[in-house]
Amino acid sequence: MGRTLDSTLGRYINVATLLSLIASVLTIYFFVGALNRNAVQNDRQLLTAGLEAASRQNETWVADYGWWGELLELWNDRRKSVLTGSLASSFSDHSAFDFVGLYGVGDTEAMSWHRDTGERLRTDVLTGEHVQSLRADLVESYADNRFIATHYLKVDGELYLASVTVVGEYADRHSMTDPASDTIIVIGTALDEGFLAESEEVFLVSDVRIHQGALPRGTTGLEVTDDAGHTIGWLSWRASRPGLDTLRLTFLPLLAYIAAFFIGAQLIATKARALARHAAGNEKRAIIAAGTDNLSGLPNRHGFTSFTESTAATAAAARGEAAVIYIDLNGFKAVNDKAGHRAGDDVIRRVAHRFRGAVDADIHIARIGGDEFACALIGEDRTIAALDIARHLSDCLAKPFDIDGRLFEIGAAIGIAHSDSGHPKPFSQLIHDADLAMYRAKADQLDKPLIFNASLGLEADARRALEADIEAGLDRDEFFVVYQPIARASDGSTASVEALLRWEHPTRGAVPPDVFIPVAENSKLIRRLGDFVVRSVCEEIGAGASHTVSINLSPAQLNDARLCEHYLREIHAHGMTAEAIEFELTEAVLIDDFEQAKARLVELHDAGFKVNLDDFGTGFASVGYLHMLPFSKIKIDKTFVQTIGRGEGANKMLQALALLGDALSLDMVAEGVETEGQAAMLRLLGFEYLQGWHFGHPLPASQLKTRKRNHAA
Numbered sequence: 001m002g003r004t005l006d007s008t009l010g011r012y013i014n015v016a017t018l019l020s021l022i023a024s025v026l027t028i029y030f031f032v033g034a035l036n037r038n039a040v041q042n043d044r045q046l047l048t049a050g051l052e053a054a055s056r057q058n059e060t061w062v063a064d065y066g067w068w069g070e071l072l073e074l075w076n077d078r079r080k081s082v083l084t085g086s087l088a089s090s091f092s093d094h095s096a097f098d099f100v101g102l103y104g105v106g107d108t109e110a111m112s113w114h115r116d117t118g119e120r121l122r123t124d125v126l127t128g129e130h131v132q133s134l135r136a137d138l139v140e141s142y143a144d145n146r147f148i149a150t151h152y153l154k155v156d157g158e159l160y161l162a163s164v165t166v167v168g169e170y171a172d173r174h175s176m177t178d179p180a181s182d183t184i185i186v187i188g189t190a191l192d193e194g195f196l197a198e199s200e201e202v203f204l205v206s207d208v209r210i211h212q213g214a215l216p217r218g219t220t221g222l223e224v225t226d227d228a229g230h231t232i233g234w235l236s237w238r239a240s241r242p243g244l245d246t247l248r249l250t251f252l253p254l255l256a257y258i259a260a261f262f263i264g265a266q267l268i269a270t271k272a273r274a275l276a277r278h279a280a281g282n283e284k285r286a287i288i289a290a291g292t293d294n295l296s297g298l299p300n301r302h303g304f305t306s307f308t309e310s311t312a313a314t315a316a317a318a319r320g321e322a323a324v325i326y327i328d329l330n331g332f333k334a335v336n337d338k339a340g341h342r343a344g345d346d347v348i349r350r351v352a353h354r355f356r357g358a359v360d361a362d363i364h365i366a367r368i369g370g371d372e373f374a375c376a377l378i379g380e381d382r383t384i385a386a387l388d389i390a391r392h393l394s395d396c397l398a399k400p401f402d403i404d405g406r407l408f409e410i411g412a413a414i415g416i417a418h419s420d421s422g423h424p425k426p427f428s429q430l431i432h433d434a435d436l437a438m439y440r441a442k443a444d445q446l447d448k449p450l451i452f453n454a455s456l457g458l459e460a461d462a463r464r465a466l467e468a469d470i471e472a473g474l475d476r477d478e479f480f481v482v483y484q485p486i487a488r489a490s491d492g493s494t495a496s497v498e499a500l501l502r503w504e505h506p507t508r509g510a511v512p513p514d515v516f517i518p519v520a521e522n523s524k525l526i527r528r529l530g531d532f533v534v535r536s537v538c539e540e541i542g543a544g545a546s547h548t549v550s551i552n553l554s555p556a557q558l559n560d561a562r563l564c565e566h567y568l569r570e571i572h573a574h575g576m577t578a579e580a581i582e583f584e585l586t587e588a589v590l591i592d593d594f595e596q597a598k599a600r601l602v603e604l605h606d607a608g609f610k611v612n613l614d615d616f617g618t619g620f621a622s623v624g625y626l627h628m629l630p631f632s633k634i635k636i637d638k639t640f641v642q643t644i645g646r647g648e649g650a651n652k653m654l655q656a657l658a659l660l661g662d663a664l665s666l667d668m669v670a671e672g673v674e675t676e677g678q679a680a681m682l683r684l685l686g687f688e689y690l691q692g693w694h695f696g697h698p699l700p701a702s703q704l705k706t707r708k709r710n711h712a713a
Contacts, residue, residue, distance in 0.1 A: 009435020068158030069169030296352035316378035323418035413442035540701035
């Protein structure tokens with residue numbers, strides 16, 4: 001009976017052991033499969049994103065070169081040496097693309113260059129069949145309102161990613177260009193060993209290969225297809241097998257599990273801990289990558305925030321042993337404007353390298369925006385040395401940056417905020433304070449770091465108080481509009497009036513527009529102020545006026561996608577038409593989001609409003625912008641008028657501006673005319689319209705109408 005019980009117990013144990021083994025094997029089988037499938041899917045997504053990024057980068061290059069207005073002139077003049085210097089030199093300047101070609105009307109003439117042959121002019125890089133295929137893709141892109149097409153090509157047995165666009169600078173590419181026949185530029189990037197090696201390095205994928213034929217059996221692959229549906233083959237790689245690696249690690253413990261269940265379970269637990277450490281390592285690497293700026297190699301905003309929220313940083317801030325340095329580069333925009341965005345990227349990399357070399361390795365410095373950097377310091381010694389560290393960062397920028405033989409001066413506005421044991425501050429407050437100090441240093445054009453003090457905080461409080469007063473003033477009808485005449489230079493008659501917003505505060509008195517307008521723009525109250533001006537013009541000037549009314553628009557108002565629709569509805573409700581209104585914008589509209597500004601101005605122009613450029617010559621506008629935007633008038637800043645009589649050079653400058661308006665078919669308005677002598681000189685120089693106190697001070701609508709009747713009499 002005992003033997004029977006032993007046998008039964010043995011069978012039970014054996015069955016339990018077998019069931020445990022089967023359950024373990026099945027669990028591991030599905031676990032291994034899931035890990036392997038997830039790894040393959042992750043690799044596929046990374047490589048797909050890499051191909052997409054390469055396509056978009058290639059399109060950026062073709063837009064940079066192709067939409068350069070001077071390129072079409074060089075092509076039309078067949079200036080081969082200049083074209084070679086401008087295009088083929090890119091092969092030695094950087095490792096960007098591998099060939100570039102220009103193809104004329106009807107593809108009867110071509111100029112092309114290839115990295116392998118350097119600056120030697122060729123005509124055989126692409127065949128006629130290649131060019132026609134690219135044109136066909138570009139025609140399809142135009143149908144989708146895209147003016148660049150990307151196509152995979154096979155040239156001399158090598159695979160290329162090619163992008164194409166029509167050459168030239170146009171205000172409306174859709175209506176002004178014909179992709180089937182106009183001159184085009186093609187830029188191609190080789191999908192060669194270098195490209196594949198870079199993909200392996202960036203995405204941590206092994207043995208990346210391109211197969212122009214069928215995918216080899218048993219190979220993990222990704223079909224390589226461009227936007228137009230052209231397939232050139234397959235991209236393969238050695239898929240990672242984390243599941244199989246796991247199985248190899250646990251095979252022996254599984255065998256031991258049959259003989260000794262508990263020992264085997266312990267071994268499996270040990271291996272599981274090893275796998276968890278491996279996964280934690282992967283996660284840590286992913287977190288580091290997510291917190292790193294790809295361009296500079298420094299931590300990005302996320303990485304900076306992670307550091308300041310870490311346990312060590314939080315504890316240091318609580319002890320009053322923390323500081324923040326905020327840095328904004330001066331002169332960086334000039335690099336982008338004069339040398340291009342690739343040069344700007346190069347400057348960012350060099351600045352980051354200098355910053356890293358100017359401070360100790362354990363100091364956390366990050367790039368938190370386009371040209372903004374921040375430095376977080378923890379520990380008593382570092383906090384005390386914050387000013388010295390900031391000076392080192394400033395001093396390392398003293399040497400100019402040599403970009404393609406041109407020297408650029410890059411400075412920095414630096415703000416510092418720190419705490420002490422008597423007044424500890426969290427890092428969130430230190431960041432806010434350092435940011436305020438940096439902006440004050442930039443506004444005051446300081447060439448040395450500025451340490452935050454309470455007065456800067458009081459200034460921020462004052463701005464918030466003024467913002468509240470603006471909102472209350474709108475509710476209490478404290479704002480009103482006055483109108484200043486814009487006279488015809490020929491006879492002094494009123495051609496238009498400019499609506500000017502004024503504010504009479506019960507305790508502040510008359511608040512200048514240059515004080516309350518910037519506050520309104522930052523607080524988004526500018527929309528209400530703009531609506532008030534338009535409504536006042538409609539009610540006070542109304543329909544039937546013999547002159548137009550100019551209304552100033554803030555660049556911040558162009559963020560409103562329904563701006564044109566909103567104002568059309570307002571003026572139509574008062575019986576006015578769009579032709580009676582002219583909107584004026586300063587050159588600042590060009591520096592934030594040019595494409596958005598252009599879209600809004602085109603909407604206003606197409607609706608019948610006139611769009612004028614105000615204060616020309618004081619900021620950022622160029623002749624290229626005047627071609628690209630639908631301006632009707634240019635208002636010359638009063639500083640030019642004030643130079644009349646100070647030498648021949650001043651008059652020549654004004655004459656050049658008048659001729660510029662004539663060449664561009666734009667009306668020219670001179671502002672700030674205060675004397676008859678100035679008016680007479682401006683007439684001789686060719687200005688059509690004049691504005692200033694000589695022709696009338698800003699007046700309420702009622703007095704403006706009385707003045708007009710008296711003038712007519």
